[in-house]
Amino acid sequence: MDLLGNLALGFATSLSLHNLLYCFMGALFGTLIGVLPGLGPVATIAMLLPITFGLEPVSALIMLAGIYYGAQYGGSTTAILINLPGESTSVVTAIDGYQMARQGRAGTALATAALGSFFAGTVATVFIALFAPPLAELALEFGPPEYFALMVLGLIASITLASGSLLKALAMILLGLLLGLVGRDIYTTEARFTFDLQNLSDGLQFVALAMGIYGIGEIVRNLEAPETRSVAVTKVGGLMLSWADIRRIAAPVLRGTGLGAVLGILPGGGALLSSFASYALEKKLSRHPQEFGKGAIEGVAGPESANNAGAQSSFIPMLTLGIPSNPVMALMVGALIIHGITPGPAFVAEKPELFWGLIASMWVGNLMLVVLNLPLIGIWVRLLTVPYNYLFPAIIVFSAIGVYSVNNSTADVLVMAGMGVFGYILYKLDCEPAPLLLGFILGPMLEENLRRSMLLFRGDAGQFFTRPLTATLLGIALVSLVVVLLPTISRKREVVFKE
Template structure:
């Protein structure tokens, strides 16, 4: 316990440095803005901002990117409640009860519930990250190469299983991502793989080009397809204070949402949107006021908002302790760390204690900032919605081109980004999710490395993956998850849940 307090003291000293405070505030502010604006989202924003992190210290860069991620969860609820317009995917569920509360004259209470529930859930999840991080790290240090390979294989299977659409499409995107991650020069043999004679691919496909193309350019094309619709604020915000009855009903929902979000956020492929939808389903089943759902039940705002913020924080656990990204945003975080020359994983706690504990403590600081940014500034965020998208997208395109070119001063990277942008657009039309591809791209090279090490140590005996208890357990869980989703009942249930949640 004493060691934990010592580490937290180190973390707060890093988080409270002037530079990190400024960038945490900037990240939280940008995150709220992109949460309010529909159709942009944290994945696209973080992928677009990756190039500007090169000039920062690794700790400052990750603190800012993390602020964007959990800030988006806050911002999405504002327009969901006031305008019936979810700014972020995880806020789709908040629309159901939040907008009804606004129509009933309780918009202020709904916004206050969302903000305070999010703050509580984020704070609790941050404590869980701080407490479990060192413990999981010490466990992970006992992993051998075979165990790591099986763990990453499990992560890929779960990300495919939880992806929207059919499981075959999810697995296909994972395999494609792994294949793209293996493009370039083999470190051990010096042979070029999958380069097709293109010299620019000898160093591999650029992570930033894939991220900016798949999630930035593709999103712009999709937004340009949709007719612009600007909802007008017709509901008065009213008092931000909750009545005693509303507070009594909201507290259990926040607690349940916090627990559910913290657990689901750790799962690869889980994340904020799945947690929010799961929380809403739980509240409809267990709430004593289930008859009020559909008319503006405060439980339908409190639970999902707590769940999506808890999930946003807890998804850092597998990233920081095992180097495994739980979702597309965490895959971008892994990419940002690798670009900075840092390999995320169990040794990061010892090698980069400032980064590890500074990031954890900055999450709590960032959540506190978000309370201040969101509640008093509601009017400003609604005004932001009046900016026409036709004025936003040219600036985003220029920023993308300059950012990707500045990495290697190579026009080929710009072409590659555009190519992946078109591919990402095509994937959206075919209902193919980009997150499994990005996770496969990040984990593919690491899986190959651990596979080679395991085979060298076992002298080519593949039974090493079955003989080691940890590895065998991971493979068994992966097989069960895969087989379970192939069952017709579960598969139809998943598709129905994804349709309702998205």
């Protein structure tokens, strides 16, 4: 392996002045649009894709990569500052990031996200450069039964996202799973739970759900209690990490990076699982799990690193097998093909400058992001000093436009309104929404892979336990369930006894 020579080729490509410029522009646009609530990476890339058509393939991809990272980071920013996750992965970041912001530590949370992401991005880049082709083979080890087992594991991990009642968290996951099944069934093409409404035949949009439950629900909740809200506004706090913070985040960042880099390879939702797998892991390993959900810095550092490493390694199945692992990757495959390049097994050998240029530019993109965002943190945080009475109408308007723009559908805006009411009721009933959202995302994948597995097994469910990888994953899931259940029950008892 001529790794150094390859990377040299890559950097020679990506560090040319105009490619650097495209990368910077991509990261800048991505960030600026991504910080607008409701505009996640998919919407951002779809909107900016046409700009890249006129460019050389290398430049176009480099710019797209910049946009992707920028939009992701922008999504994390809104999740931390105003509790608005613009995409599925920032649901996890919002849990503790927003609590940190309420305690006046928004700057620290944003810096943690930026630095954790940069570290993860750097490691994942090297990881891809070294192992891309063998890793692609690994992805193929995952068939429908393995994905099913992985989803089960993910669901169990998502119980830990809630800090309150375990039973309620379970119920919320189930409700999320059910909501995720709305739309046409791909096996029989029957319309499910759509009330014969055309706009629901595609299912509920994640962004509409998240913006409603988090965005609208959160705003109404803030409006009813002016006293608690003012806390978040007055204290802006320090922008940088203290040594104590760095010591606390070091291990979570490392573990998150590992999780993300490995899970990101799986095209069927691996990168997504990595961020909350990391959260669950940190909460379990932490010596002070009670802080999670109330502003634990580890709850931002781990998932953000996992998220970025996963985003990075999800390029592997796309570049080596031509399999897009998420909508953003699919757009990138489209962009490649428009430029006359079909990603596949021969891609690395046939277009080395493009492959290595892209890998090098991933790192450059991450560097841009840190350079760009560390100074911007001050500005984002200052946004919080805008009186809330003037800030929240802007949030509502942006969310509405953002939700609309994903599919150019006003029905989604109406769904958001409905979900806002639902979110407020959930708050009143003390039901935490994060497990519901994760259930919602995993629901369709869980069902699809279960049904597919049963067909492939010809009905012999025992094969779930005879396939080594599936059995291992299900075993881990079972152990996790026990580990998750035990301390929660005992801790609940403690609380009861104190009262």
